[in-house]
Amino acid sequence: MQRELIDKYFRNECSEEERRQVKEYFWNNPGEWNKYVNEADWDNFITNDKLDPGLTDKLYAKVSEHTFKKRSPRSIYWVAAAAAVVVLIATVWSYLMVSTPVIPGNGMEAIPIEQLAERNNVSDTMMRLLLDDGSVVVLSPHSSIRYQAPFATGKTRTVYLEGKALFQVGTDHNRPFIVHADRLVTTVLGTAFTIEAFNESTVVKVKLHNGKIQVAPVNTVHKKWNEKEILKPGDELTYDKGTMLASVKRYMPVEKLVKAGPAGSKDQRVRRPDIYTFDISPLSDVFDQLSVYYQVDIYYYPSDIQDKYFSGKMRKSDTLETILNDIGLLNHLKIVKEEQHYIISKKN
Helix, strand or coil: CCHHHHHHHHCCCCCHHHHHHHHHHHHHCHHHHHHCCCHHHHHHCCCCCCCCHHHHHHHHHHHHHHHCCCCCCCHHHHHHHHHHHHHHHHHHHHHHHCCCCEECCCCCCCEEHHHEEEEEECCCCCEEEECCCCCEEEECCCEEEEEECCCCCCCCEEEEEEEEEEEECCCCCCCCEEEEECCEEEEECCCEEEEEECCCCCEEEEEEEECCEEEEECCCCCCCCCCCEEECCCCEEEEECCCCEEEEECCCCCCCCEECCCCCHHHCCCCCCCEEEEEEEEHHHHHHHHHHHHCCEEEECHHHHCCCEEEEEEECCCCHHHHHHHHHHHHCEEEEEECCEEEEEECC
């Protein structure tokens, strides 16, 4: 039995088939509990459930096979030890088989699974779900969500996702909307985002479409990444289950070219003065004026000329291409002439 699968079992992250495998493993190897349950776990464990007598006999027989084969002067101590082991194993096994499983909340009391409603999308098309608070969940194929029913009656709105879903969350500043997906917990007040968290995948992805969200690991103990990430629209966080590290791809909007000069300036009759000057003028103002004086379209990217200025004395006889080339040389800009207009951009 792989240690990772057993760890998933204790974190309540197993599928039903994986849960069955782990239970069967401990059934056939009760002595293996010692590797996974420490002294503090035993001290803190409390159960009022009674164990089936047949199960007690089976567990006792498993221990007895290795305990009573040979008697020795110290056999009475082994008998006592075996009895103690049987009691401990039986107690934990009763917890596995009888007690109600729970799902941990985010700073809340654990929620028994029996109190959770579950919706599964077993089709090959998207499934649209409307929650009680007005939030919409678009569930991808072969994905499922669980949530406390009735929904949104407590201090938080908590959903557990397995697979992929788009969330359009209704705004409620008094009750955060919290999504547990694999090893990540995403907290929002009202926004739209997509989470992809399939058990068989090696990564968990969270992408924000609008608003703002916070993404953090479910459990910061023994994790390499224990920070919180704030995502802005277009950002995508990827969590690697193997390295236990997260990376964020920040969205960089594609900047559009801006046309210099006021609208309709080419329809105006403008007399260019014999001499004119720019005195530490922002480049946006310089291009606006040049476009009007020479009746030529000038395009630029705002971020390329931000915080850039120009000073100089121009004559009526100076060509626009000469002036723009001088400005470009001083400000590390590229000037490209295309038919009847100029495009100005930052040099690489």
